[in-house]
Amino acid sequence: MSSPTPATAQLAVVGGGPAGLMAAEAARAAGVEVDLFEGKGSVGRKFLIAGKGGLNLTHGEPRPGFDARYRERAREVGAWLDDFDAGALREWARSLGVETFVGSSGRVFPLDRKAAPLLRGWVRRLRDQGVRFHVHHRWLGWDEDGALRLAAPEGERRVRAGATVLALGGGSWPQLGSDGAWQDLLRARGVDVAPLVPANCGFDVGWSAHFAERHAGAPLKPVVAHWRDADGRERSLQGECVATATGVEGSLVYALSAMLRDAIAAAGEAVLTLDLAPGRDVERLQRDLARPRNGRSLGEHLRRQTGLGAAKAALLREVCGGAALQDPQRAAQAIKRLPLRLRRPRPLAEAISSAGGVRLEALDERLMLKALPGTFCAGEMLDWEAPTGGYLLTACYASGLRAGRGAVAWLRGHRSAPASA
Numbered sequence: 001m002s003s004p005t006p007a008t009a010q011l012a013v014v015g016g017g018p019a020g021l022m023a024a025e026a027a028r029a030a031g032v033e034v035d036l037f038e039g040k041g042s043v044g045r046k047f048l049i050a051g052k053g054g055l056n057l058t059h060g061e062p063r064p065g066f067d068a069r070y071r072e073r074a075r076e077v078g079a080w081l082d083d084f085d086a087g088a089l090r091e092w093a094r095s096l097g098v099e100t101f102v103g104s105s106g107r108v109f110p111l112d113r114k115a116a117p118l119l120r121g122w123v124r125r126l127r128d129q130g131v132r133f134h135v136h137h138r139w140l141g142w143d144e145d146g147a148l149r150l151a152a153p154e155g156e157r158r159v160r161a162g163a164t165v166l167a168l169g170g171g172s173w174p175q176l177g178s179d180g181a182w183q184d185l186l187r188a189r190g191v192d193v194a195p196l197v198p199a200n201c202g203f204d205v206g207w208s209a210h211f212a213e214r215h216a217g218a219p220l221k222p223v224v225a226h227w228r229d230a231d232g233r234e235r236s237l238q239g240e241c242v243a244t245a246t247g248v249e250g251s252l253v254y255a256l257s258a259m260l261r262d263a264i265a266a267a268g269e270a271v272l273t274l275d276l277a278p279g280r281d282v283e284r285l286q287r288d289l290a291r292p293r294n295g296r297s298l299g300e301h302l303r304r305q306t307g308l309g310a311a312k313a314a315l316l317r318e319v320c321g322g323a324a325l326q327d328p329q330r331a332a333q334a335i336k337r338l339p340l341r342l343r344r345p346r347p348l349a350e351a352i353s354s355a356g357g358v359r360l361e362a363l364d365e366r367l368m369l370k371a372l373p374g375t376f377c378a379g380e381m382l383d384w385e386a387p388t389g390g391y392l393l394t395a396c397y398a399s400g401l402r403a404g405r406g407a408v409a410w411l412r413g414h415r416s417a418p419a420s421a
Helices: 018-029 045-050 071-083 086-095 116-129 182-187 209-215 251-255 257-267 282-289 298-306 310-320 328-336 391-413
Strands: 008-014 034-037 100-102 107-110 132-134 138-142 148-152 155-166 193-199 219-228 234-243 247-249 270-275 338-342 353-358 375-377
Touching (some): 018 034, 018 116, 045 116, 086 100, 086 391, 182 193, 209 310, 219 310, 251 257, 282 328, 298 310, 328 338
Antiparallel strands (some): 100 107, 219 270, 234 247
16 A cells, blocks of 8 residues: 655655665664655566566675676675675575575575565565555656656655655666666756666577577577687686577576677677587587488488487577588587677667666765765666676665665755755
């Protein structure tokens, strides 16, 4: 149930995802009155969707390796994690009665692997602590006097807040509320915002109609990706991906998506090189492929002699063409180093997360906007990114905590001054 829209608020939190909820919790723990505004009919919608396949809450990787997952923002996000890291997140979940475990991949899940019980318990506790929830309240910016403008069921409302935490999400999954509509509102107020781009996303290759019709949705596993890093060092990573109607996606692709996306932006395309047979060396493959076909088709010969499944064999033929695969040496080399030319990332709306957003340089260490004193930002609307595996949620929680505490400090230092905009 939504509370009546107030005319004033000590702290207004705009956005009901993990970052906004954590900011509200941190502020309420310090005794600050909190009104939380959410554009949708309930909070935590993307959180619930993310947990449908098993809520990956955080990761067991120790620091500083954990911090390095945030790439060029490792130092800044690492500072947030100093206050609230993976261990603290697991303890927090335990305080809600949710025990967690570390899976074989290092990912951390609730014992029941579900998001809904944790979210229900969290919202119930926040209500009990006095946080006032206002759903169906979509933020429209500020009026000329600095009050928040909110589209509500009864019409547009204005709320004057002593401080504000914006936790509006990025641009992925817009149907759940993270539509990036806040970008122009902040730019108009002098805030430096980097364009939102897809992160943890699939990529288009441009398959033939024949391949797409027969193999879209087929898993490609296991495979090993090979690439050179920024320092020219040869790198590799084993995992799995999926052929889609237009290209590839899946955990291995997501892990490399930032690098691939940036390469496409710089050069117009990126090459993802795959080893389709990690357990066999090129010499063995060449010997096996040189054996007589005895009337079998090329595809059947490839599958029998290399152990490749139907999708991998079809992918090999799609990329190389049948003529090249008649030569055992060329076929063996292609199996071990198959180049997929990626044309473009899939659209932002399809991505698991987004990169870009409010540049961290536009914020102080408390995550307050330098251009808008008294207004703080948290979560995925900030300019950082991370791979899947629990790193995304952990940073959202940690940034929400920092922004909430920052708002408390601001309010205590400016007791009579509402936030300006």
